[in-house]
Amino acid sequence: MDTQNIYILAIESSCDDTAAAILKNDVVLANVVATQKIHENYGGVVPELASRAHQQNIVPVIDQAIKKAGINKSQLNGIAFTKGPGLMGSLLVGVSFAKSLAMALQIPLLEVDHMQGHLLAHFIKGASFTKPEFPFLGVTISGGHTQIVNVAEHFKMDIIGQTIDDAIGEAFDKSAKTLGLPYPGGPLIDKYAQLGNPKAFTFSKPRVPDLNFSFSGFKTAVLYFVQKQTKDNPNFIQENLHDICASIQYTLIEIIMDKIKKAVKQTGIKTIAIGGGVSANSGIRNVLLSAEKKYGWQVHIPKFEYTTDNAAMIGIVGYFKYLKKDFSDLNVTASARTKF
Template sequence: MKVLGIETSCDETGVAVYDTEAGLRAHALYSQVALHAEYGGVVPELASRDHVRKLLPLIRQTLAESGMAVDELDGVAYTAGPGLVGALLVGAGVARALAWALDVPAVAVHHMEGHLLAPLMEGDPQDRPAPPFVALLVSGGHTQLVAVDAIGRYRLLGETLDDAAGEAFDKTAKLMGLPYPGGPQLAALAVEGRAGAFRFPRPMTNRPGLDFSFSGLKTQVLLAWRDSDRSDATRADIARAFEDAVVDTLAIKCERALDEAGCDTLVVAGGVGANARLREKLHTMAAARGGRVCFPRPAFCTDNGAMIAFAGALRLQAGQHEDASVKVTPRWDMETLPAVGG
């Protein structure tokens, strides 16, 4: 089955073609970072309009790179939520129209399920993680620990009570004067920082449970920055201490989640999953307990069409698809999804 995937949940336009026999055929991504940098964050109306401009050219480009004609598609998958309602409607409208014109099924994909399944998309099939496992979904909008009993059967173990980890990265970078998008800038700066020069608390690790909170940590950074000499070296040291605190917190909670779920396989997805220090920490933690941790390649940690095409192909193969109406779900609980094949 050859499936076109469309991702337009926020500020990146992603398109891909996934073949269930040959794997990923082609993918393309357009980022709106330059568009929103002037405003210091995503402007929803501008995001929606830019998806309108970029989506059809990206579909043509991706099909050409895949060596396929549009009438060779067997299905279309699109992100239906969570996300910005206007941006989601652009992708959903194009996907439904294309599916109707080709007389093929279309399926709505949960954005976070796409992230969760991304590590299963590539590599030797024998080496890909298989349920049951624990997933850490960590991005600018989400920080969740999920028990994956089967594809489509998810149990929320813990989540952030305030800022997501990626959001905390972005806000912390902004308060220290780093340019937008701040998260990657802060992570790059942390490489230059000295370990131990500052130390911040590991939020909510001194109590039981699997929930997260990063707003207090952000406040601690603000106080340290205000009281510092604000030199470049100090900025790097504070960035390193902040990153260490977030990474340690995520690792501690992941280990607890593995214990609670009774398994030793951890899957990590979402934009913060590309963080090098987090990858190193989680690999060390998993190895110490005789388990494994699986990441998608960094290009597929952030939003992309490939993960949507792959997740959609699994559901289309199971006979799941949508009716002809164009509808999206900006707020969507992943636990309400039907099991694949069930």
Template sequence: MSEPIILGIESSCDDTSAAVIQGNRILSNVAAGQKVHIAYGGVVPELASRAHQQNIIPVVYQALQKANIQQNEISAVGFTRGPGLLGSLLVGTSFAKSMAMSLNVPLIEVNHLQAHIMAHFIEDANPHPPKFPFLCLTVSGGHTLIVLVKDYFDLEIVGRTIDDAAGEAFDKTGKIFELDYPAGPIIDRLAKEGKPDTFTFSKPKIEGFNYSFSGLKTSVLYFIQKEVKKNPDFVRENLNNLCASLQKTIIDILMDKLEKAAREFQIHEIAIAGGVSANSGLRTAMEERRKSLGWNIYIPKFEYTTDNAAMIAMVARLKYERKIFSDLTVAATARYDLESELVNIKK
């Protein structure tokens, strides 16, 4: 008997994505972005949900075409239930429910954060996936977490941001530097041409393994305002060094807590996930720890770091094996607690 074929749908923020998985092998992974938000310097929820409505059918159609499968070959439909922007999630949830009902196949809800972590188990994401237990730094525009992963459905959040996420810090400080949105990739590119020790920005002193990035944003803002008063061209003349110094500060904050957690739990299996895991500075920092601390590091293939449906399909496949299905009354939720959901699964 051939392995089940599962369609995954992701619509938590501003990327509409659909993917088809068979076993751990991705047959297709299609995404449509939304450039409309660039003019506003951030994602506008109402515009995002409208764009999802326009994109969802063409994206799913392309995913099925690229996978070379027919609708009647689909064994189940997985979708992002949350967390994310409610209007965006509603589009993906409604489409997934309709499709599962029309095909008479199981409907599988997926937590977006668990999906980022489980992307490591996609066949071509890593040559060798992480071994349990491992620590995963999950870092994106909306989330920053350190998760202790004991099994596919045994995850414990040991640290999280108490305010802004790391990706949000990149984008908000990028706005101060008058960079386009999203600023993270631009800062990463410009940082390669700058000197990371040129400027010093404040680092928060937070207990335990939790993070805070709002103070850093304020520190950068005040610093820039002060310097621009003296020299109106300060940002333009120092942009590469500013980006390099900012990126070093954010990565130092991330790695300090990750190191602390690795020591506390005596774990050398360390993974990163989420959109910010594509950052070259963070990848370099992980590689340095591999050499200096003996970590076994796991960094997923680039296409599985940002929001994508392949990771949703991966979790849906794991749930399908365990017959963890949702009924048609399931509703999208902007706040979808990872640990609470997994506790319910264990029950």
């Protein structure tokens, strides 16, 4: 066995992407993702179809990751997997496979919280320009989650703000659906927003206490706005698509930025690290980079491949857990909701 290097196989199956990665210490040797296209027909993720697709994808994805990394499975030191949060059926596919393979190879099992993965993805070598220094404010923005986390150490995290209903990614996707855009619509809103006027239409920002978020009212406001306008002008969406998208994106980014500013003021922490699928949004990236100069913040934005669900981020958490010898036993199971 190689005593200088630790090889981790990581498995991520929390939603609709089947992913596997191989890490050699903090370096990614392979990061393979099989995206499930079937959900596009339904305008959202169908849990039963997702878990079936994971069952079909998991063996070829892991096999491809091992081959791409150029190693033999006998070199693996541990297997990291997403325990939760996520869709229960999807998680169980990854957990069951990880347990079986760990038992067969007689190597440690490493359970990982999906949300910790998004925040610690910054510690993958080359994931961003520089690694954030502790403490930092981790801002997780995705289709299922919106959180502000005070990260004191790798495994010392305190959620100081989160959504009380829907996540920001859902607000993007549902607004896109209202406009008749295909799923997933968030990236399309970002694309069209760059061609529009962000001040063309005004959407009110929800008043939520402390550092928490709410996006359900925003989705409803967009729906009512579009219904009213199309009643007066059936071609309203087609004639104003770019401006509507720009105005939606502008408001959602304002909601996020207001809370980040408040969190910085409350904690005195000026290091911000974002993660999650919505952190790929160009508007959010640009506003944060402007804020870095304006307020003297240190902003850390991961590379695109580490923003959406991927196994490399699960692998880096697994690597840090391996160093601590924080192993799981074979009784471990998936959990749809977790608290780190």
